Amino acid sequence: MSDVRTYIQSGNLVFSSEDPSGAKMALEKSLEDYAGKAVGVMLRSAQEMQDVLNANPFQEANPSKIGVLFLNDAPPRDTVLIAKGRADEEIVLGAREVYIHFPSGMGRTKLRLPVMSEGTVRNVNTIGTLVKMATDT
Known part of the structure; x- marks a missing residue:
């Protein structure tokens, strides 16, 4: 890994790597050594992050009120149906995101999705900043 940068204290890391799979495994190992338990890592390329922004089905909404749940795999098809504590939230499934x-x-939300324990949520503003960091040279 090279060109390593962090953004806010919620686990956002931007870096360059010729071996993304190896970098993911190295990060997971380092985090497990540090935390004493397995810690999942969600890894996306700059283009994949840009694609997440482009696919946002809520383009007209306030970006600070749009969360993207990043997952390693496709979300279960029944994610919306089994949501608990849903009030006015709108949920749309993506490729490897919700x-x-x-x-x-x-x-203020009470929303609970069982799949949330398998991923991490970032708002659209944070995703935009990470894309900018990843593409600035």
């Missing part, structure tokens, strides 16, 4: 619009704000 897009969630939180009209009342992320901090």
